[in-house]
Amino acid sequence: MTSFSAFGNPLSGSGFPATGAPGSTAWRALLALAVVLVLLATTGWTAIRKSDDTPGPRAAALLAWEKGSVAGRALPAPDWRPGAIARFFRTLSTAQQYRLADRYPLVVGNLGGAPVTLRYRANHAALEDARDVERKRMTDQRLTDEGRNEAGRRMHRFESMLHPGRQILSFDPTGRGRAAEVFGDLDRAQSVSVVVPGVDTELLTFEKTERSYSAPVGMARALQDQQSARSPQLRTATVAWADYTAPVGLGMDAASGDLAQDGGDRLRDFVRELPGASRVALFCHSYGSVVCGVAAHELSPRVSDITVSGSPGMRADKADQLDTRAHVWATRDQDDWIADVPHMEFGGLGHGADPVSPAFGSRRLAADGAVGHTGYFVPGTGSLANFAAIGTGSYGAVNCASNDPGCTAATD
Numbered sequence: 001m002t003s004f005s006a007f008g009n010p011l012s013g014s015g016f017p018a019t020g021a022p023g024s025t026a027w028r029a030l031l032a033l034a035v036v037l038v039l040l041a042t043t044g045w046t047a048i049r050k051s052d053d054t055p056g057p058r059a060a061a062l063l064a065w066e067k068g069s070v071a072g073r074a075l076p077a078p079d080w081r082p083g084a085i086a087r088f089f090r091t092l093s094t095a096q097q098y099r100l101a102d103r104y105p106l107v108v109g110n111l112g113g114a115p116v117t118l119r120y121r122a123n124h125a126a127l128e129d130a131r132d133v134e135r136k137r138m139t140d141q142r143l144t145d146e147g148r149n150e151a152g153r154r155m156h157r158f159e160s161m162l163h164p165g166r167q168i169l170s171f172d173p174t175g176r177g178r179a180a181e182v183f184g185d186l187d188r189a190q191s192v193s194v195v196v197p198g199v200d201t202e203l204l205t206f207e208k209t210e211r212s213y214s215a216p217v218g219m220a221r222a223l224q225d226q227q228s229a230r231s232p233q234l235r236t237a238t239v240a241w242a243d244y245t246a247p248v249g250l251g252m253d254a255a256s257g258d259l260a261q262d263g264g265d266r267l268r269d270f271v272r273e274l275p276g277a278s279r280v281a282l283f284c285h286s287y288g289s290v291v292c293g294v295a296a297h298e299l300s301p302r303v304s305d306i307t308v309s310g311s312p313g314m315r316a317d318k319a320d321q322l323d324t325r326a327h328v329w330a331t332r333d334q335d336d337w338i339a340d341v342p343h344m345e346f347g348g349l350g351h352g353a354d355p356v357s358p359a360f361g362s363r364r365l366a367a368d369g370a371v372g373h374t375g376y377f378v379p380g381t382g383s384l385a386n387f388a389a390i391g392t393g394s395y396g397a398v399n400c401a402s403n404d405p406g407c408t409a410a411t412d
Helices: 025-042 057-067 082-090 094-103 116-137 145-161 216-230 258-273 287-298 382-391
Strands: 167-172 178-184 191-196 236-242 279-285 303-309 327-331
Touching: 094 116, 116 145, 116 167, 178 216, 191 216, 191 258, 191 287, 191 382, 216 236, 216 279, 216 382, 258 287, 279 287, 279 382, 287 303, 303 382, 327 382
Parallel strands: 191 236, 191 279, 279 303, 303 327
Antiparallel strands: 167 178, 178 236
């Protein structure tokens, strides 16, 4: 972590009132706040980025759904519990289910409790509609060159997501967009892993051609492949879960917990909506670990493990404060720049203690072979091997950090 002395006395000439001796509680609090602000300013974290809250096509689809019906029956409210939604769809014929998916794809495709394969069908239709919209915008002379270029990028992203065999579990093109994709058979899985990504996650960064393992799709695909290789007899599935609004860049949103709170609520609901009774393991990268931290106390008991990598903090001072029965694991590569971010929280800024510090109390994992902040899911790394061992419940194969000999204790 960057030392205080690197910036001299951050309170010198700051205009803060005298608060007593340097050892006083008030002085330490002001010093901590000043260091956070200085570090944020010098690393670009204080750039202000605003999200796009303009109503989009899904809002219109929800209004139409509220007025819709099937076989003379009103349609269920989208906020019904997953079990109630599932029971509703079981009363419908296959033709009736398809009719709803084709008529209201942006509703059915995001409806927890609806059959998984029906959601895939609905999201395929929604992606086709979104692709066609962007294709028209590419030649719309009312847009700027930048606007037409972005339309082209979105159109190509949607075309990629439409490739045969892809299983899109959720999709919303509104604003920067949200999505989730499944690798494996989610309905039959005995163990489900969920990858929760961090800053700058949106539809345009959902997958990448270059540095593919730094994007949600690449992360999840690599983890699923590694799990299948480790435990071929175990039915596994992995979800690239980019279904929350992540911060844009290293701005104030990334330094606060507001978006993490909303993301945590969505993650909690998503886990509750998963079909079957499989165990669930969360793999939370960067700001995604903040999301997992704030969600931890409300997560389904199906969640057996929460693993964070490159974490700026989990909005807690100790693992026990997460109030979860899940095993909490943490890893960080020695070259990860996140180590220089102040692991503290004051005045709503910062995300609390460092999850890889011994005092935090997590089970610390080795990250052999991982390079930098986005290298944890690269095939061949020790971090990915550890993730696969955790995801399959193969705790005996976990490679702990050398200074944490008890990290696999009481896991079997």
